[in-house]
Amino acid sequence: MTNSGQNNNSIDLNQFNQVFFEECAEHLAGMEQILVSLADAGPDEEQLNAIFRAAHSIKGGAGIFGFQDMTVVTHVLESLLDRMRNHEIPFSTAMVDLFLEAGDVISMQLAGHRDGAEVHQDAIDLIRCKLQQVIDSGAVAASIAAVDSERASSDEAVTCLDSNDSVAACYRYELEFTPDPDIFKRGIRLESLFAELEELGKLTVTAELQSPADFSTLDPEICSSCWHLSLETTASEADIRDVFEFVADVDQLKLLQVANHPAAVANVPESNRLDLPCETDGDAVETAVGRRIYDKNELAPGAYGRRTVEADSSIRVGVTKVDQLINQVGELVITQLMLAQTAAGLDPVLHEGLHRSLLQLERNTRDLQQSVMSIRLVPISIVFSRFPRMVRELASKLGKQVELKMVGDSTELDKGLIEKISDPLTHLVRNCMDHALEKPAVRVAAGKEPGGTITLRASQTGGRIVIDVIDDGAGLNREKILDKAAERGIPACESMSDEEVWQLIFAPGFSTAEAVTDISGRGVGMDVVLQNVQSLSGKVSIVSEPGQGTRVTISLPLTLAILDGLSVAVGDEKFIIPLSSIIESLQPSTGSLKSVNGKKVVHVRGDYIPVIPLYELFNLPALVTEPEKGILILIDVDGEKAALLVDALLDEHQVVIKSIETNYRKVDGTAGATILGDGRVALILDVNSLLQMQKKKLSL
Amino acid sequence: MQTGQGLTDRNGTSTPAEYLTFTLGKEEYGIDILKVQEIRGYDVVTHIANAPEFIKGVVNLRGVIVPIVDMRIKFKVGVPTYNEFTVVIIMNVLGRVIGMVVDGVSDVVALGPEQIKPAPEMGTALDTGYITGLGTLNDQMLILVDIEKLMSSEEMQVMDQAN
Numbered sequence: 001m002t003n004s005g006q007n008n009n010s011i012d013l014n015q016f017n018q019v020f021f022e023e024c025a026e027h028l029a030g031m032e033q034i035l036v037s038l039a040d041a042g043p044d045e046e047q048l049n050a051i052f053r054a055a056h057s058i059k060g061g062a063g064i065f066g067f068q069d070m071t072v073v074t075h076v077l078e079s080l081l082d083r084m085r086n087h088e089i090p091f092s093t094a095m096v097d098l099f100l101e102a103g104d105v106i107s108m109q110l111a112g113h114r115d116g117a118e119v120h121q122d123a124i125d126l127i128r129c130k131l132q133q134v135i136d137s138g139a140v141a142a143s144i145a146a147v148d149s150e151r152a153s154s155d156e157a158v159t160c161l162d163s164n165d166s167v168a169a170c171y172r173y174e175l176e177f178t179p180d181p182d183i184f185k186r187g188i189r190l191e192s193l194f195a196e197l198e199e200l201g202k203l204t205v206t207a208e209l210q211s212p213a214d215f216s217t218l219d220p221e222i223c224s225s226c227w228h229l230s231l232e233t234t235a236s237e238a239d240i241r242d243v244f245e246f247v248a249d250v251d252q253l254k255l256l257q258v259a260n261h262p263a264a265v266a267n268v269p270e271s272n273r274l275d276l277p278c279e280t281d282g283d284a285v286e287t288a289v290g291r292r293i294y295d296k297n298e299l300a301p302g303a304y305g306r307r308t309v310e311a312d313s314s315i316r317v318g319v320t321k322v323d324q325l326i327n328q329v330g331e332l333v334i335t336q337l338m339l340a341q342t343a344a345g346l347d348p349v350l351h352e353g354l355h356r357s358l359l360q361l362e363r364n365t366r367d368l369q370q371s372v373m374s375i376r377l378v379p380i381s382i383v384f385s386r387f388p389r390m391v392r393e394l395a396s397k398l399g400k401q402v403e404l405k406m407v408g409d410s411t412e413l414d415k416g417l418i419e420k421i422s423d424p425l426t427h428l429v430r431n432c433m434d435h436a437l438e439k440p441a442v443r444v445a446a447g448k449e450p451g452g453t454i455t456l457r458a459s460q461t462g463g464r465i466v467i468d469v470i471d472d473g474a475g476l477n478r479e480k481i482l483d484k485a486a487e488r489g490i491p492a493c494e495s496m497s498d499e500e501v502w503q504l505i506f507a508p509g510f511s512t513a514e515a516v517t518d519i520s521g522r523g524v525g526m527d528v529v530l531q532n533v534q535s536l537s538g539k540v541s542i543v544s545e546p547g548q549g550t551r552v553t554i555s556l557p558l559t560l561a562i563l564d565g566l567s568v569a570v571g572d573e574k575f576i577i578p579l580s581s582i583i584e585s586l587q588p589s590t591g592s593l594k595s596v597n598g599k600k601v602v603h604v605r606g607d608y609i610p611v612i613p614l615y616e617l618f619n620l621p622a623l624v625t626e627p628e629k630g631i632l633i634l635i636d637v638d639g640e641k642a643a644l645l646v647d648a649l650l651d652e653h654q655v656v657i658k659s660i661e662t663n664y665r666k667v668d669g670t671a672g673a674t675i676l677g678d679g680r681v682a683l684i685l686d687v688n689s690l691l692q693m694q695k696k697k698l699s700l
Numbered sequence: 701m702q703t704g705q706g707l708t709d710r711n712g713t714s715t716p717a718e719y720l721t722f723t724l725g726k727e728e729y730g731i732d733i734l735k736v737q738e739i740r741g742y743d744v745v746t747h748i749a750n751a752p753e754f755i756k757g758v759v760n761l762r763g764v765i766v767p768i769v770d771m772r773i774k775f776k777v778g779v780p781t782y783n784e785f786t787v788v789i790i791m792n793v794l795g796r797v798i799g800m801v802v803d804g805v806s807d808v809v810a811l812g813p814e815q816i817k818p819a820p821e822m823g824t825a826l827d828t829g830y831i832t833g834l835g836t837l838n839d840q841m842l843i844l845v846d847i848e849k850l851m852s853s854e855e856m857q858v859m860d861q862a863n
Contacts, residue, residue, distance in 0.1 A: 573747055662796070664758065665858065680746060
């Protein structure tokens with residue numbers, strides 16, 4: 001189990017970018033699917049909400065990963081959708097095209113970030129402009145015509161630029177600047193350098209880390225990045241070189257003049273070179289009237305939405321397929337055990353070859369099982385480590401001081417859970433930042449530290465994965481929520497308990513924020529949180545104390561997690577006890593057993609610990625009913641200790657947790673079941689609920 | 701089982717439906733063959749704590765954990781013995797897989813609607829509510845059971861009741 005976690009000690013940002021790209025592509029595909037399926041009647045509430053959520057999630061993700069250009073488009077798109085949700089802008093079929101086009105632009109930006117494909121700034125500006133027009137005019141019909149004419153003129157402008165070089169006194173330069181590593185020590189500030197460049201014309205800057213950075217050894221005083229600058233200017237090459245006069249040696253600055261936009265020939269990455277004839281062909285531009293300029297490229301390997309490099313990428317496989325694989329491997333292991341048992345009865349001398357092959361088979365099946373199981377488990381740090389940057393950026397944006405604490409980030413959970421939990425967690429953290437935590441001045445006035453704290457805590461308790469998002473902010477405002485609910489027409493009344501009131505914030509479109517910002521306030525967040533968590537058959541609960549803060553707890557079932565367990569025998573039955581809850585096991589001496597009110601307790605190193613005889617709790621015929629003849633297993637449940645009495649300890653296993661509830665009902669005291677090596681089913685004990693059962697039994 | 705032959709057709713009322721017949725004590729029962737996944741022998745079960753006596757426990761059916769219900773105990777017919785002749789009918793009921801121990805599996809028969817008569821108010825180990833009708837086949841009476849209704853009922857305690 002631990003080996004899968006060790007690879008993640010150093011943070012490789014690209015790894016997370018990949019997750020974002022995949023998620024984003026999924027959201028886009030989802031959005032497109034809904035849009036395409038829309039009838040003339042327009043989307044219903046649910047579909048509109050779904051499109052909105054997709055846009056919102058892309059924006060959120062893009063924000064975290066610092067793809068600011070993507071948030072810009074999605075923000076406008078989101079604003080429009082929000083108006084539509086509130087019935088401020090009526091739907092029209094032309095909007096579908098508009099939205100699809102917006103989706104294409106976002107795909108293009110995505111491809112730009114992912115594969116380094118070319119991004120057309122004019123297309124981005126155009127779609128923004130179109131969307132904004134619809135928002136401003138309140139209807140799509142009037143604006144489309146205007147937009148179309150504008151598009152025509154922009155196309156014209158492009159062709160015109162293409163055909164007439166003399167207009168292009170404005171040149172585009174591609175600069176690659178690799179500064180001295182000790183440039184910072186020389187007191188040179190790159191920001192001011194770039195600001196100077198910006199005075200010459202339109203500048204875009206991207207930084208590239210030269211070596212995959214190991215953040216633990218990163219020295220912030222050493223500049224290890226390489227800067228790609230793209231400058232549109234009327235200035236000459238010499239002017240640009242002047243700016244770098246005292247900063248860069250000749251070999252540190254590569255300067256390339258690009259003919260003109262949009263035919264940024266030199267900028268096209270290797271993978272796209274195949275399409276160059278088409279790109280430079282003036283006729284192609286002519287025939288492509290009415291189509292967006294980048295459409296020509298859509299069959300190219302690196303065109304928007306399609307990836308060029310398959311190496312190092314991951315394959316997304318349905319969870320059911322992996323489950324099936326795990327089941328089948330489990331069966332294989334059982335078959336192998338049966339073979340081994342049969343072979344054990346054969347003469348080792350006569351059947352030496354058979355025995356050798358069986359050993360080989362055993363090794364292979366074990367390896368296979370391990371690899372299959374490791375497919376599914378990932379530490380939650382994959383999700384958590386997205387947040388420090390997001391919190392930092394949001395904090396500076398909002399003018400708040402925030403400290404992020406992360407506890408239990410090595411908790412391993414199912415890949416399926418990880419993927420689905422990242423969106424809700426992002427929304428929750430954003431909510432904390434924007435709504436819950438107060439500005440430093442407000443906090444000081446309330447007698448708190450100026451800096452707020454957000455704690456993310458993951459743990460596995462009682463057969464469930466529990467993730468807490470805790471802030472020490474203002475807490476939920478009961479009055480405000482009730483007012484807002486009344487305003488929104490959500491049934492609510494004064495007499496509701498706090499818990500019921502907190503549940504109201506999960507209603508779609510619910511927000512108490514006064515202003516809609518691009519961080520939150522549209523009321524889509526909690527709706528997404530609840531939907532995603534419920535789709536994992538999990539629960540969300542809120543505890544909030546005015547002035548003290550809020551704790552949102554997401555509790556997820558262990559759909560298919562793997563557990564280290566100890567198998568024990570009680571009578572004829574075998575049970576698995578999770579190793580994580582076991583402190584120790586011991587054979588008690590008669591002297592250490594005492595009785596309190598007729599109930600046995602065991603005296604271990606100064607503590608009196610109640611004994612829970614499993615056979616009694618489960619009504620089983622046991623071989624051992626006297627604690628001194630059996631074995632006591634000390635367990636710890638949230639600081640509370642108990643000693644389980646069992647007949648014998650059997651073995652230590654790594655087991656796949658299977659749900660009993662799939663085909664049966666919930667069984668008290670168990671967290672699920674597993675299949676042992678001999679093909680039999682063993683129940684996995686849930687120590688938490690065992691303790692509850694015992695207490696209930698004693699109170700009767 | 702997958703051939704659509706001879707099944708209840710929504711329009712054609714005359715199409716006979718096929719039933720798997722089994723015995724419980726001296727009575728002959730029938731269930732819709734489409735609900736039956738397979739028939740297997742009785743295996744070692746894992747006892748479930750604090751479950752009613754007729755729920756024998758759970759078994760591993762190719763990686764799926766399946767509860768086993770002994771109808772002989774539930775309806776107090778026959779003698780619950782477990783040997784190599786004990787039969788378990790594995791069924792797919794309401795998306796769940798459930799095993800049912802019976803005295804013996806006899807046959808698969810096709811019954812037309814004219815062969816099925818409504819059940820009288822008494823006379824079987826089963827509550828009449830779970831009986832869809834009585835079938836007649838060569839002087840033999842078949843009690844046709846609505847297995848979905850039976851298995852999802854409160855008294856079987858196999859499924860969690862809503863709320």
